[in-house]
Amino acid sequence: MNKPSSSKASAPGLRRVALASALCCAGLAQAQTGSSVTLYGLADVGITSVSGLKAGTVTQVASGIMEGSRWGIKGTEDLGGGYKAIFMLESRVELDTGANSSTPISGGQLADRYSDAKLLGLPPVFAAPPAPTMQGVLDQLVPKLAGQIYGVNVGAYGNRMFDRQSFVGLITPVGAVLAGRMYTPAFETNAMFDIMETQSGLAAGQLVSFPAILEIRQSNAIAYRIAKDGMAGSLYYALGDRGETANNDSRMIAFNASYKANGFAVGLGYNASKNEAGQDALKSTVLGASMTTGPHKVSGMAIRVTEDNPANMGDIGAAVLGATGSSALAGLIQGAYTEALKQDGRLYHVGYRYTTGPHTVSVAYNTFNDKRPANADVKSYGSAYSYALSKRTDLNAVLVRFDNSDRAQAAPGGNGYLGGVTASAGTDSTGLALGIRHRF
Template sequence: MKKLTLVATAVMGLLSTTAAMAQSTVTLYGLLDGGYNHVSGLRQGSVNTIASGIMEGSRFGLRGTEDIGGGYKAIFTLENRFELDTGSVTNRPNSGAQLPDRLSNAALMGLPGAVQPVLNAVGASIGSTVGVNIAGNLFDRQAFAGLITPVGAFTFGRQYTPGYLTSATFDATQTQSSLAMGQIATFPPSVDIRLSNTVQYGIQMSGVTATLMYGAGEVAGDNAKGRFYGGMAMYKGTGFSVGVGHNTRNNELGQKSLTDTVLGATVNVGPGTVYGQYAKIKDDNPTGLSTIAATVTPSVGAATAALIQNAYINGFKQDANLMHIGYRLTRGVHTVVVAYNRLDDKRPNNADTASYGATYTYALSKRTNLNAVLTRFNNKGLGQAAPGGNGFLGGVTSTAGTDSTNIAFGIRHTF
């Protein structure tokens, strides 16, 4: 799949494609992706499933544009995710509600063993939220409307964030399969992929694509709570491209939370393209943990409850470097990607993970292809990541330091 497939309905894609559209159009589009998925190293052993989203998450959507004259176009996108194997709009990882040992074991969290039953209850509550679109929203992937003007595009709604678009552009896999860079940093999430309640401005000219995004926390009486800012700029030249993206979001208390800065580049080498990127991930005030103490105080008392909440906050903090290098080669009906990814955790947990492998795509036609994936996850220290796919999370392996292998075969069809 070409790079712009991933972001075709985002601002950068709209700016480059709408000029060729008719005066008023509504397009139904979609993607069906599923197949066999094998993952080793899980608590239940090796797991073999039929999965949706081996390479890309299955979806369908509506995209519309109306030329209203004077260089202005009204646009909208509504995009729904679904599971090809079940028809559901949600999914859970193979490891279910299991949390990494560093977030569920009293000793590793620096707490007395007597509070383990309380941790089990808290962990089950947190673990129940791990998955994709657990709320079951109809248009969870994208839902926005906007206006393209002579000075850029303005869009409002649920959209991809600038930091994520930058990372996706400079990933040799285009975020496809378990070999994608983000797969080794899904819990806690290393980047906000999409956000609701956002307004975005985008512009594209002379090889430069840039966006600015603001996300409203929409908390009455305190605009800082949940607020988001992001921006990115990319330049595509002859045989190379470079880019930078930045996201930062506040937690429910208005404190600065998950922040990412991504630097990426590509260069044509031989018959293919080398991709590389570096991301700095920082989160000193994780989101959604401020009520733990109040919840467990009746069971353990206020003093111990505060210790438990602080232990979870420390466990969910992030300070890591995420790196990717890959090579993508397309020749006729064949596309091969090889890549290496590394998450270097700077926290005392030292939850390091590296992944490497290859994917192969054979194009049966312009819209249908067959895919094969082989990815190895190496977990060190308290690292415990398991491989997933573009459409689903991998979860965690059986214990800290346990490695995992993913073998997958699938078919993908676009319409």
């Protein structure tokens, strides 16, 4: 997990000055060389109501009903001879608060299998009576641990200004080379064959937002991309985020390939990452296919995920040590979470979309088969409707149902936020969201 970066009170002002200077320089470059720079963004906000939470049914304003709100700067320069230089800087923004990070609707609550000492396999008491019960210790630690655990999926990753994307690249006649912070190949394949294109609480990935079965983005990455005659592919290597700890050996190798022709598409994506100790960690394989005929589109996808050595478990141990001062307790709890956060599962998705004029209707069914001892199987189904007021603005409605097995506890969120967890293991949840989206 990334630590929040410190900043002085004048930082926002400095950022505005830096941004204005960048745009000014970009304008001069455009006038002198014919390059182009675009300021763009997406604003998506609405009202969401989610049932089955510890607080009952929670209704609130949320940013990112269909897509995460963002703004960015992108540019290109034609170098001649089939060569172009490109760049992109993209930052998230939460329209409901104006911040650049969010928390799950359920707050800092963890699922029972991560907050119940018995389910975690911890002893009833630490040391010997009359020592505090292990559950009592966990109850005090869970709010702190929730920040550590959810931190990989929530917020702006240490308050980075351009958290969503930040890269520069060179397009050549034989492909493009990019470097920076970018989407991973397996996630791109997932977005291609999810009928919702990762949008809304009906998207397949919403079932498994924690622990996440896909790395969405990676920092310090290099990618080679090519597209020709319906074929497309990428090779991707992330060197690890060494800025946080000196011994961080986290890396990722990944690739994807796809083929499109006559309305048919098929694709494969693969991510393989290592944790900070250099051990094999999260591995995700995505296989998908789709067929489009006139206004109709049908899509199917399967994702296999394994994770034998979860990353950043040392952060949990450090949090326990800081709160209790006991290295033995820190090691015990860190070991329990290391086992609990291992992954082995299969996600399956099938969806259908119909578009006519300004109307778009989508339906989808998703199911996750959890092969861990926890056996936290969960499935979702529902529909989404969009009405295009113009090419840039649309109204959206999403209704989705999450059915949780005995140990599952997922609640629906949206593209820009997590629903979190339901009141208890096995409790189902329904999400209704109404929103407006504008692109600029």
